[in-house]
Amino acid sequence: MRKAKRWAAILTALLLVLGLLSACGGGQAGNSGSGGDAGGSGGNPESRTESGASNAGNGGDANASEPEPPMEISIMLPIFKTNYPSDDSPVVQEINKRANVKLHFEWVPNSSYTDKFNITLASGKLPTIIYVPDVKNPNFVNAVRAGAFWEVGEKMKNYPYLSLANPVIMQNSSIDGKNYGVYRGRALGRNGINYRKDWLENLGLEPPKTIDDFYNMLKAFKEQDPDGNGKDDTYGMVLVKWTGQWASGFDIIKLWFGAPNKWGVVDGKLVPEHETPEYLEALRFMKKLYDEGLINQDFAVFDSAKWNDPVVNGQAGVIVDVTDNAARLDDAIHRMLAEQGKDQPDVHFVDNMIGVVGDHGLRALPTSGFAGLLAIPKSSVKTEEELDRVLAFLDKMNEPEMQTLANFGIEGVHYTVEDGYAVRISDTVKLESEVEGLNQMLPFIPEDQGLKVKQTPLRIKTEELQKEAEQYVVPNPAEPFISTVYSQKGQQLDNIINDARIKYIVGQIGEEELLKAFETWRRSGGDDLVKEMNELYAAANR
């Protein structure tokens, strides 16, 4: 009895608290509702587009003929430095003047951008332009499907620069076949091989052309004392910790053997990469490298932030990763030698290449071609006319002079021009608090046409190499698909494959068990994933 009474009392109190709660909850609902409102009205885009279409024409004309008051644009962007350009930086003022806008920046530390992004979505108070780091972020996809963001794919065709957007990247950055933001373009053909050129020369070898050459290079780097110090203290290639979908250099190497990029197409159907014989062949190659000590034996725990260290320290000679890393490696080696007073400033110690050839020709791993989207929420940009002005602004930012402005600042203040190259002033603090970070709002469509920093021959070569690599890239046919099975079980499925292949390489399991793990993958949801992917693939190709 007493117990019952006591519980009754507690229950009453709880109800009281709940009452309080629901009252407050209601208050919040009203508020988040205001965010929701915008989404709701966005829910019937039909009527909106029609009325807006005529507006768009008018708006476009008005833009051209008579001067309008500057449009206020707030932008939420990630910041990488500890300093950030403020709204009254002279560079921002200059951009304001040239683009007829009034910019307000909401800087968010990159390390926590995703949390802030989610909170901002929930708060309903969105800026005019918001940077979306991951187009497949479920919260963004949900918001898009609820009509929170403007579809810009069609409209981009009306603008001189945005219309030059790369169709592959447009597809990669799409949701359900449509584009809900202007992508920030990056080189597609970034991946390749970086190697110690001086070592190769010491050993009298030619740059490798075939997979066998590549293997021989690694072997020579280990066994023939490439640094000539008389000690057996070098090995071939540095690999780092593999996580889930990402497998360090292996993602690139497997393509040489003819394995597909994540998904292959066999008889018009999507097949997961690990079920192809070429993939297995590539894994056998990796195992051989591991067994012969040509790769670092602790690669399963090697921190990716330290990837460059062994090459810089002269312990290893090859990194298979983005080719622009060659320049950073080279710089670091120069710095180290300079400190020892042994630098040779005119020599490049590192060189790069797209890849080596197996039986399937030259094949390179593409990147997605973009680093996030600049999306435009409907709650902050209410009309199509406004949308047109925002897009016109983003279009304008692709003009070479605007790119230079956002990248380097104002000539004579933040940089000088020498032989057609930009040379930054040495005052990093001034740069960081007035310029750096502003390039986060550049879409680079079709590409970076602004001024460049003075290039070393290696950097110039790398840029050409990356452009050349575009014709050899092997796209992932499933890149734009958003799979519900994957969102639920993807992590687990990736782990099965990832764990098995690493255990295989280090010799904890044999080939039989590896194949068994691939079967487990099928049973644990892989079957459903293959089925769903094929449905999406069929629907997209209809």
Place this chain on the structure above:
Amino acid sequence: MKPTATSTAAAAGADATVAGPAAARMGGSTKWGRLWKNRWLYVLLAPGLLYFLIFKYVPMWGVLLAFQNFSPYHGFWKSEWVGFEHFRVFFTNPEFFMLLRNSLILSFYNLIFFFPAPIILALLLNEVRIALFKRTIQTLVYVPHFISMVIVASLTYVFLTTEGGIVNELLDHYFGFKISFLTDPAWFRPIIILQTIWKECGFGTIIFLAALASVDVEQYEAAIIDGANRWQQMWHITLPAIRSTIVILLILRMGDVLDNGFEQIYLMLNPLNREVAEVFDTYVYFMGITQGAFSYSTAVGLFKSVVGIILVTLANWTAKKFGQSGIY
């Protein structure tokens, strides 16, 4: 317990400050009289209570996200309700028992090996009579608490890797073999516990040192006169003085047996030790990346909390059974 007090518990708790004066005017029953007598205590209670209601209980509706497919953009009211779907997915996950086992074993190891460490260290410090030495050591052992886990993990790598790690170099030199500390599943738990002891042991002693500070010096003097040696002094005077603090910490620790500290595990986890290293915290993190963190992680959090509250209640009950004061 005290049945008479609890019958008014709810009213008093929720509306303490108002009840007092009102009761005084009524001037009636002993119950109200007692409330009035304690009016100042209720005044003291009020700010804290208010804090808990506003910042802890008002947002509590967040636990309902576990039953939704919450999307921040839609907000709470427009998100789709999915009932127990997230729990179903979680419990039917073939890895569920692996996660449960790993989380529990790690917590158990923590309880056995880490939990007593600060107590022992505090007792050893208590035996030090040179004040300067004691203070210096106290300050030094407190430092690791502030070293970020990222640094701890990278130094662990530097010491333990098979490729030129200091420990393996020594092993190789003297015994002619190496140990794959970082990838061998058998070494995962010991390394985690050692890292924890190194990092948090010194900081953990502070609370016990505070408890020891209130021990009456006269008691030791009396014991010495009775011929007690140092071991007996520690056993009969020092330990009892911190016993209730130990019990409370132990009970509270029960509340997060399924929390293993995400960052540390995440940094030390790799494909070769996943079978013992993956715990709820890391799993939820990875799921969050692909699935939209909120609803699923709230569901897992809710599960962890339910387990926690059951264990806390049990531990508290047990403590009371053994005559300790417990948390209530």
Place this chain on the structure above:
Amino acid sequence: MRHYRTIPGTIFDICNYLFLSLFALAAVLPFLYVFAGSFASDTELTRRAFFLIPERFTTAAYAYIFSTDTIVRSIGVSIYVTTVGTLINLFFTVTMAYALSKRHLAGRNFVLNLVVFSMLFGGGMIPTYLVVRELHLLDTYWALMLPGAISAFNLIIVKNFFQEIPAELEDAAKIDGCHDLALLWRIVLPLSMPVLATFTLFYAVGHWNNYYSALLYINEPSKWPLQVILRQIVMLSQMAAGDLNAMDPNFEKPPDQSIKLAVIVVGTIPILIVYPFLQKHFAKGVLLGSVKG
């Protein structure tokens, strides 16, 4: 006193001193590495895995850190939030803990249940954010101090300490006509100095290390506390260079490791100094006896 010597006692003392010295050494070595590394060049940090004395001493990392007012200002913010925040913590915790330490208080168990429950069940990031927003605390320092005004964990332990204070002491004062407020102020608090020192430290450390609240509640970068900036640098130097380059096409290289280490030093030293300062309060055990006598 306790100073009498036996042979086993002396052996124990020697072992004890030796063990504590070794443990303390192990505890500070990594910090000494961080400290030494913050004065080393980046190439040295690439080359040498672990060292305590840099070959080439340079203060470049510190020069970089203190070249702008960003870090200095954020240290100011951190000190302010830590000081005021800790005072708020102590007020809320001590008052509530004292009330809850009285077993005769009607409603006590219910409130304690609320407290324990809130320790295990929480609304999470977004609901809490909405409460803070509704209270118009966004972009104010209050948002960094009020939502964590009481740690349930600390509250329960403080309450427990108060409970341990012999009732006779208070009863005596009560007879003299003290009411509960005066009792707390004049009798209980002076007896609880070690406890107060402990929780001052716990709360201060919590405020000092907190970056998450600031990330969520503070949009104005000039109000960021130190830890936000510290974390930014540490996280950046953890990223692979290729990833950084994809994010920012002008990114030459991640921040130097030495800058990361220098930032850790700058972020740690101020809070390390607090402890020795509070330490004298841990030796107040005699007080209890003197009050009794």
